[in-house]
Amino acid sequence: MQTEESTRGRAGYRFLDHTADVYVEARGASLEEAFEYAALATMEVMTDTGKVAPAIERSIEIEAEDRGSLLYKWLEELIAEFDISGVVYSRFHVTGIEEAEGTLRLKAVAAGEELDPERHDQRTGVKAVTYHMMEVEEQGDGYTLRFVLDV
Amino acid sequence: MESVPLERIGEDTWEIPVSFRDGMRVPGRVYADEELMEGMKGDRTLLQCSNVAHLPGIYKFAVTLPDGHEGYGFPIGGVAATDYEEGVISPGGVGYDINCGVRLLTTNMDAGDLEPRVRAVAETLFKRVPSGLGSQRKQFRLDEAELRALVEEGVPWLIERGMGRPEDAGSCEEQGSMAGADPEKLSKRALQRGLAQVGTLGSGNHFLEVQRVDEIYEPEVAKAFGIHGLDQVTVMIHTGSRGFGHQVCSDYLKTMDRAMEKYRVQLPDRELACAPAQSPEAADYRGAMACAVNFAFCNRQSVTHWVRESFQEVFRQPSEDLGLDIVYDVAHNIAKLETHTVEGVNRRVWVHRKGATRAFPPGSAEIPERYRGTGQPVFIPGTMGTSSFVLAGAPRSMELTFGSTPHGAGRVLSRSAAKRSFRGEEVQRSLRERGIHVLTDSMVGLAEEASGAYKNVERVVDVSHRLGIGIKVARLRPMAVVKG
Numbered sequence: 001m002q003t004e005e006s007t008r009g010r011a012g013y014r015f016l017d018h019t020a021d022v023y024v025e026a027r028g029a030s031l032e033e034a035f036e037y038a039a040l041a042t043m044e045v046m047t048d049t050g051k052v053a054p055a056i057e058r059s060i061e062i063e064a065e066d067r068g069s070l071l072y073k074w075l076e077e078l079i080a081e082f083d084i085s086g087v088v089y090s091r092f093h094v095t096g097i098e099e100a101e102g103t104l105r106l107k108a109v110a111a112g113e114e115l116d117p118e119r120h121d122q123r124t125g126v127k128a129v130t131y132h133m134m135e136v137e138e139q140g141d142g143y144t145l146r147f148v149l150d151v
Numbered sequence: 152m153e154s155v156p157l158e159r160i161g162e163d164t165w166e167i168p169v170s171f172r173d174g175m176r177v178p179g180r181v182y183a184d185e186e187l188m189e190g191m192k193g194d195r196t197l198l199q200c201s202n203v204a205h206l207p208g209i210y211k212f213a214v215t216l217p218d219g220h221e222g223y224g225f226p227i228g229g230v231a232a233t234d235y236e237e238g239v240i241s242p243g244g245v246g247y248d249i250n251c252g253v254r255l256l257t258t259n260m261d262a263g264d265l266e267p268r269v270r271a272v273a274e275t276l277f278k279r280v281p282s283g284l285g286s287q288r289k290q291f292r293l294d295e296a297e298l299r300a301l302v303e304e305g306v307p308w309l310i311e312r313g314m315g316r317p318e319d320a321g322s323c324e325e326q327g328s329m330a331g332a333d334p335e336k337l338s339k340r341a342l343q344r345g346l347a348q349v350g351t352l353g354s355g356n357h358f359l360e361v362q363r364v365d366e367i368y369e370p371e372v373a374k375a376f377g378i379h380g381l382d383q384v385t386v387m388i389h390t391g392s393r394g395f396g397h398q399v400c401s402d403y404l405k406t407m408d409r410a411m412e413k414y415r416v417q418l419p420d421r422e423l424a425c426a427p428a429q430s431p432e433a434a435d436y437r438g439a440m441a442c443a444v445n446f447a448f449c450n451r452q453s454v455t456h457w458v459r460e461s462f463q464e465v466f467r468q469p470s471e472d473l474g475l476d477i478v479y480d481v482a483h484n485i486a487k488l489e490t491h492t493v494e495g496v497n498r499r500v501w502v503h504r505k506g507a508t509r510a511f512p513p514g515s516a517e518i519p520e521r522y523r524g525t526g527q528p529v530f531i532p533g534t535m536g537t538s539s540f541v542l543a544g545a546p547r548s549m550e551l552t553f554g555s556t557p558h559g560a561g562r563v564l565s566r567s568a569a570k571r572s573f574r575g576e577e578v579q580r581s582l583r584e585r586g587i588h589v590l591t592d593s594m595v596g597l598a599e600e601a602s603g604a605y606k607n608v609e610r611v612v613d614v615s616h617r618l619g620i621g622i623k624v625a626r627l628r629p630m631a632v633v634k635g
Contacts, residue, residue: 017567022566069405079397080394080398084340122354123595127247128247130247132223132224132421132422150223150247150248151354151355
């Protein structure tokens with residue numbers, strides 16, 4: 001099923017088959033790590049993140065009422081950021097996902113640089129993240145996220 | 152894949168019975184020949200069609216067209232009509248790329264005139280019309296106040312600024328300006344994403360193509376559309392509302408997600424999120440959606456402007472002398488208030504078209520006067536390197552599909568599978584050998600969009616023709632392609 005993957009131990013991401021769009025599976029030992037790989041996979045759809053230097057750093061905070069919505073908003077933030085500023089990110093550090101009074105709060109730092117067609121691969125633009133087939137699974141040894149990107 | 156019961160009720164007509172699942176309010180109706188149906192059985196298309204049949208206030212049936220394939224929530228190639236009062240509005244039934252659509256221009260040149268300069272034309276287009284990942288315009292940037300005016304007023308706003316001919320707006324669906332657009336209903340982020348993207352193609356399956364007329368099936372209708380003979384040069388523009396529309400959809404999916412709880416609507420898929428048509432949430436979405444519709448019309452209008460400039464530059468003649476007139480501009484991701492006859496009663500309905508093109512027949516008041524004798528022009532883009540089709544809306548569409556036809560070929564291979572099967576460089580070379588120039592910034596994108604990744608567009612068009620929902624008028628063959 002998978003085509004390209006990046007794994008570190010049991011953590012990483014891979015692309016699964018979906019007719020029209022891009023179907024991603026991201027795994028991590030913690031929910032934070034799974035979110036980091038979800039973001040990295042999303043950026044990989046657009047370009048080879050290996051060539052993107054961590055020149056610009058940005059702090060990101062997201063709030064949502066459940067894990068699915070948190071994942072949606074996290075990726076939406078990064079997709080929108082690219083349209084607005086032209087920045088693609090290649091490093092993600094989710095410092096924490098905490099719950100308080102029924103609200104989940106994600107804090108992260110992302111680093112990357114402005115896409116330069118001279119130096120960076122141009123793959124496919126991501127229009128949006130979708131809730132279609134979205135799953136957030138908790139296993140004994142970590143977390144698996146699955147979601148579809150509309151491209 | 153879950154097996155969905157199907158009853159074949161005509162050569163190209165299949166029904167998913169309402170008894171299949173408890174919450175279905177109407178049957179599913181699928182139009183396909185046997186081969187296309189086999190493709191649909193391979194993914195979730197039919198299941199999604201049955202999900203759509205759950206929508207409150209839906210009339211007659213949930214339609215899946217011959218190009219139907221799995222989407223999210225709605226299948227792509229789907230139509231659903233819901234009651235004006237009692238129905239729902241679903242952003243997922245429109246899609247992320249609001250008013251993604253196709254515009255066709257005719258020229259008074261023929262392929263022989265163009266051939267010696269085709270490479271120069273392609274390169275000039277590629278230079279002037281930003282395409283690909285993150286395409287932005289450096290020399291045409293709007294400020295926020297201008298963007299608000301543009302999305303409220305649509306194509307006439309651009310014409311006033313010298314980016315079009317006076318007759319251009321009248322050659323678009325909705326006259327290039329959908330009523331009810333309300334910039335107050337937009338998020339800050341939607342506006343930000345739209346600022347630098349007016350007049351850009353974007354990536355994925357979007358393209359700008361120079362074509363020649365390859366075959367004419369209905370000479371009289373073709374003439375009414377401005378297509379006078381074989382080898383006439385045409386230009387096709389396929390793009391949508393870019394990040395602006397994507398953000399509007401994302402914003403309102405979240406709104407609808409909350410509205411579902413508030414109004415106690417239950418549906419089998421979160422992506423079908425909707426709100427009662429007369430609720431404030433639905434009204435807000437319509438105000439924002441109309442902005443995105445106008446954004447997309449303006450996007451195709453500004454691309455048209457740069458196409459005219461490009462031809463002018465290469466041929467050193469005023470673009471008016473070369474033609475470059477708009478035949479029509481059709482939307483294939485949109486929701487509209489229309490009147491349709493259901494069981495003998497005229498009803499106002501919200502027609503959701505997700506990957507479906509309006510195909511109103513002769514005599515329709517909604518289409519430009521010059522097409523009232525022929526039915527509206529419909530454009531079905533082929534895949535890269537294959538032919539595109541011009542159809543005319545036909546009477547049976549009102550009975551079978553709420554006035555709709557397919558919108559394209561429909562994918563059969565996933566992007567990953569396409570990348571395993573094709574290489575961008577080879578795709579480009581083999582097209583070149585067939586006389587088609589392809590310019591792109593993304594070789595990966597080229598592989599993903601290889602024609603082998605799609606259903607056969609001729610087959611899709613033939614089903615449409617046999618059903619009498621859209622009749623074949625002409626076939627257009629690419630000469631040069633700028634791919635997003």
